[in-house]
Amino acid sequence: MTRNGTRHPRSGRKFRFAAFLALSLLAVLLLNACSDNEQSVFTSGTSVDGQDMVSRVPWDYRIIEGSVGDLIGSDMTILPDNELMPNDENYATGDKVWALQYMDAEMTTDANQRSSVHLSSWSTIKTFKTEGDAKKDMDNLKIPITTEVDLVGVYKTQYKDKTRNFAVLELPSGNRIKQPIDDERYKALEKKKKVSVKLEEIHDFADYDSAYAKFRGWAS
Template identity: 75%
Template sequence: MKTYHKFFRTGLGLFLLAALLLSGCSSNEPSVFDTSVSTSEDTNVSRVPWDYRIVEGTVGDLIGSDMTVLPDNELMPNDGNYATGDKIWSLQYMDAEMTTGANQKTDVRLSSWDTIKTFKTQEEAKKDLANLKVNVTTEVDLVGVYQTKYKDQTRDFAVVELPSGNRIKQPIDDARYKELEKKKKVSVKLEEVHDFADYDSAYAKFRGWAS
C-alpha cells in the first residue's frame, strides 16, 4: 500500500509538471496593439487602438519574398505577388498610450503609422477599413455640465463617460447646457476603433451629439 501511494504521488507530480510546461510553451497570436495595462499607486497606463487609414503606394524593389513600398521604402512581405511598379493600397494603423493619473486626467501619446496589410485595389482596402472603424449611436453617462467665466465671457462644457471608461470634456452652447443640465444620460455618436487582430477589443471615440 505504501508503494502504491508513493507511485501515485510521483505520477501526480510528473503530470502537474508536464501541464505547467505545456502551458508555458503555448501562445496565442498577439494583437497588433499592445493592450497590456500597467498600474502603479498613482497612475494607470494602457495601450488602445486609435486609428486606421488607407495609403496609396508603389511597389519598389523586390527583396527575396519581401518588397519595398514607395515613397517611404517600407519593407513589407510580398504576399500579393506584386511586381515592381505595381500600384497598391496599404492599411495602416496607429495606437495610443493612455496614462491616467490620480487626478483622473488622461494624457494621450500617439504612435507613428505602421502598415499591417496591402491590397491590390482600393475597394478591397475600404472593405477592411469599414469593419475596423464603425460609427454607432448610443447612450452614455453624463457626468455633468458646468460653466466657466472670464471677464465678461462665459463658456459651457459637458463631461461624458464613454464605454471605455474614460471621461471627455466637450464645449457646448447655452441651449445645450440648459438641455443637459438635469440629465443623467445623453445620446451621442461614437466611432468604435477595433483591434485588427482581436476584434472584440475596441476603443470608442466621441464624434458628436446625436440630438
C-alpha cells in the same frame, strides 16, 4: 598558406565572400521574422511611480496609395516610406498598391480620471491590389454607432467677461472626455444622467473583439 607562412590572397577573398553570404542570409531571416509578428494593439499597466494608469489603444485607420520598391526574400518594401511588408500577393517592383495604415494612442489617466494622449506615427499593416478592397477592410475596423453614455455632469467657467460651458462624458472604454457646449445644450443636459451620442468604434486589427470608442458628436 605559402611557404613563408603568409595567407594566400585568394583564400582571403573566399573567406570574405562566405561571411558576406552568411550575414545576408541572417538579415533576410530576421526581416521575415519581423514581418510575421502581428500582435494586439491593446496594452495596459501603471506608470513608473504607480500613480497613473497607462494604456495603449487603436486610434485610427487610413488608406494611402503607394508602390512596390525592393523585393527582399518573400517580403517587399512599400514606397514612399520603405516599410517592409510580406509580399503575399506576389507583387512585382513598381506595382501600385493600396496600404491600410493604423495609428495607436498611449493614454495616461490620473486618479481624477483626467487623460493625456500621445499619438504614434502611421504604420502599414496590410496591402491591397484595389482601393475598393482596402476600403471594405477598413470599414470593418471603423464602425459608427449611436448609443447612450453616462453624463458625469456639466459646468461653467468664466474668465473676465467670457463664460464657457462644458459637458463631461464617460465613454464605454471607461475614460472621461470634456466637450464644449452652448447655453441651450447646457440647460438641456443640466439634470440628465445619460445622453445619446455618436461614437466611432476603432477595432483592434489583431483582436477584433477589442475596440476603443471615440466621441463623434451629439445624437440629438
